[in-house]
Amino acid sequence: EAGVAQSPRYKIIEKRQSVAFWCNPISGHATLYWYQQILGQGPKLLIQFQNNGVVDDSQLPKDRFSAERLKGVDSTLKIQPAKLEDSAVYLCASSSPRGGGYTFGSGTRLTVV
Amino acid sequence: AQKVTQAQTEISVVEKEDVTLDCVYETRDTTYYLFWYKQPPSGELVFLIRRNSFDEQNEISGRYSWNFQKSTSSFNFTITASQVVDSAVYFCALSGGGSYIPTFGRGTSLIVHP
Numbered sequence: 001e002a003g004v005a006q007s008p009r010y011k012i013i014e015k016r017q018s019v020a021f022w023c024n025p026i027s028g029h030a031t032l033y034w035y036q037q038i039l040g041q042g043p044k045l046l047i048q049f050q051n052n053g054v055v056d057d058s059q060l061p062k063d064r065f066s067a068e069r070l071k072g073v074d075s076t077l078k079i080q081p082a083k084l085e086d087s088a089v090y091l092c093a094s095s096s097p098r099g100g101g102y103t104f105g106s107g108t109r110l111t112v113v
Numbered sequence: 114a115q116k117v118t119q120a121q122t123e124i125s126v127v128e129k130e131d132v133t134l135d136c137v138y139e140t141r142d143t144t145y146y147l148f149w150y151k152q153p154p155s156g157e158l159v160f161l162i163r164r165n166s167f168d169e170q171n172e173i174s175g176r177y178s179w180n181f182q183k184s185t186s187s188f189n190f191t192i193t194a195s196q197v198v199d200s201a202v203y204f205c206a207l208s209g210g211g212s213y214i215p216t217f218g219r220g221t222s223l224i225v226h227p
Contacts, residue, residue, distance in 0.1 A: 003157075033214070042117075042204050042217025043158070056214070089156060095213070104150075104158035 002026065004105035006092050012111045018080040021108045025073070025094030031055075033102065034067055034077050035091040043091055049075060082112045115140045117207050117218035125224045126195055134190045134221045136205030142166075145209030147181065147188045152202040152220070164188065166209075195225045 005024040013019050025032050030051050035043035046065065047057040051072035060067065064083070069075040079086055089109050093102040116139040126132050138147065149161040162172065164181050172179045176193045192199055202222045206215030 040219065042206070042219050044217075045214055048214065091156075091158065093158075102158075102160065104160075106155060106157040109156070 004092055004094055004103050006090075006105035006108055008108055009106065010109050010111075012113060013082055015084055015112050016081040018078065019082055019110060020076055020078045021090050021092075021110075023075045023077070023092030023105060025075070025092070026103055029094035029096055029103070030072070031095045032069055032075050033093045033095075034075070035093065035104075037089040037091055037107070039088070046077070079110075082110075084112050086110060087112045115142075115145075115207050115209060115216045117205050117216055119205055119218035119221050121221045122219075123222040123224065125226065127226050128197060129194050131191060131193050132195050132223065132225075134192075134203050134205075134223065136188045136190065136218060138186050138188065138205070138207045140207060140209050142209030144211075145207060146213065146215075148204075148206040148208070148215050149179065149188075149190050150204045150206065150217075152204065154201070158204070161190075192223075195223075197225050197227050199223060200225045 007022050011019055032049045034046045036046050037043040046060045047067050048055040049069040052069045065079055067077045089107040091104050091107045093104045095102045118137045145166045147164045151159045151161055169181050178191045180189045202220045204220045205218045208215045
């Protein structure tokens, strides 16, 4: 079974620039999550999708972050404009309809300079 | 509100030593789930175990064992005869209130020296 695919693996941008991350979940997994993991901390949920609908985006900084999941499969997370404090690893995860354990991707490490 | 505390920021051991990673949680939910994840240097989070609040049986999987004690709100993780490949950051997590979405602790970095 292929895992959760994320790209790019690394990204370095200057503050105020825009950046986008892509995630392809495990086939058949209806639920998709984006997490932000700041160095030295545990992952924090940004947004949860069920198919192509948003279930929870209460912790997503909507003034600069946006996410979409067209057709209920792939998802894109965008930051515009980026701030220094957005430097983190952005993890995508997916889970089957039964929930429980998730499968995480390897993440995208973003550095904002 | 849910909270997970991993008081140990970093643990350093020599190969073949046993090591216990502590996890203390807070929740008002009567039904909840506890998780442990491993994050190796490659970055992905690897699921290790999920335990529901009604099952206090300890679990053993190879060199890994977990001790769940509701009386002390703890879910500790022990690695027996540690190996260099066990070096990683380990996260304890909690979900409840009908949601499977975990709240993570800050993680414990385990370094196993040869």
